């Protein structure tokens with residue numbers, strides 16, 4: 056009976072829809088309404104919409120995720136490729152060879168007629184038929200003898216098959232070259248170019264609207280009145296996202312239910328993902344959760360058992376595949392929720408956590424997970440938690456090099472972290 060009552064109370068306060076009741080029972084009731092960060096990450100990952108596939112110019116595709124497997128159209132390399140400017144020969148026992156001809160890269164494969172002779176050859180040429188080794192020009196002296204040229208070996212020794220990059224040694228024709236979902240970086244561009252892809256099929260990056268709310272906020276270039284502050288969250292998010300190749304648009308909406316409703320809906324027309332800042336906790340003008348519900352969003356969670364960043368709200372609207380993260384307005388709460396939940400979602404990759412020793416770790420006896428700012432004492436080995444004044448304290452947090460995750464009840468001195476600098 057006691058559990059049932061608890062469930063009813065929680066159902067009233069929570070925005071989970073009826074189809075998620077089982078889920079709700081399991082995670083909300085058990086952890087007194089709030090889920091923990093691990094569960095929040097899992098829920099976000101279960102609610103990712105499949106992105107559209109678009110074909111974009113190869114040169115514009117850095118940082119995108121490949122949407123199809125790419126296969127080798129030929130062997131890599133496509134012929135036995137000469138690796139040094141010099142001579143190619145068959146008889147590597149000899150120290151002198153008569154020069155038959157000179158061959159340049161870009162010429163068709165040629166043939167060595169006399170196995171005891173040699174061909175002068177350039178890097179990138181196909182190895183002439185009949186040759187088994189290439190000797191660099193630094194180890195050869197060319198001597199004119201009548202109407203012939205003799206190539207004389209002046210090096211130390213000649214190894215078997217030296218300086219030949221063998222046909223297919225790197226990869227065979229039709230083999231998988233770059234797998235679907237690979238993030239395109241510099242070398243993938245070169246590989247795609249090698250197989251003739253001037254355009255690449257990639258997953259389209261979501262378009263993002265960054266929306267601040269709060270009547271106390273003024274734009275960055277405005278002088279605030281004594282009771283006002285400049286909006287720092289939106290520049291923080293937009294600069295970071297633009298640097299990572301996302302397109303963002305920005306908007307501020309005053310604390311009015313009606314304006315929030317119409318302006319958020321407008322932003323949804325032209326964006327896949329909305330990141331809101333502020334108006335999501337318990338204040339009388341914290342309208343965001345209600346407004347998003349009215350706009351037809353399913354709330355997958357509101358509030359996480361974590362500090363900072365407790366009031367984080369996450370939801371999706373299935374009919375048009377829209378996603379909203381409503382971040383708590385305190386700048387450090389925004390910073391943490393963005394790094395831990397939003398950015399991995401946008402980049403479609405798991406957060407990598409590392410572990411380090413924390414010099415001044417204190418036990419966490421609370422029901423909340425803590426996100427703590429820390430600075431290296433010895434990089435990668437030992438760090439110390441920095442003193443700070445909570446989630447509104449940008450000044451002291453700016454010293455943080457790593458964000459340390461101390462789970463509820465944990466009193467180890469070895470803690471996971473993510474780099475933030």
Ligand SMILES: Nc1nc2c(c(=O)[nH]1)N[C@H]1C(S)=C(S)[C@@H](COP(=O)(O)OP(=O)(O)OC[C@H]3O[C@@H](n4cnc5c(N)ncnc54)[C@H](O)[C@@H]3O)O[C@H]1N2
Pocket residue numbers: 267268269271272284285286287288289332333334335336337338341364365366382383384385386388446447
């Ligand atoms: N009674 C309760 N009060 C609060 C709770 C709670 O559970 N019960 N939660 C607290 C926590 S934790 C946080 S975090 C904040 C978050 O509140 P909101 O998301 O509603 O954010 P606001 O109230 O709008 O703003 C909080 C704080 O952040 C400043 N802010 C907002 N937007 C920006 C911006 N774009 N740039 C810079 N600073 C911004 C704002 O001025 C406030 O100072 O609620 C606690 N309260």
Ligand code: MOO
Pocket residue numbers: 361362363364365366383385388446447
């Ligand atoms: O949990 Mo709130 O994000 O600290 O101030």
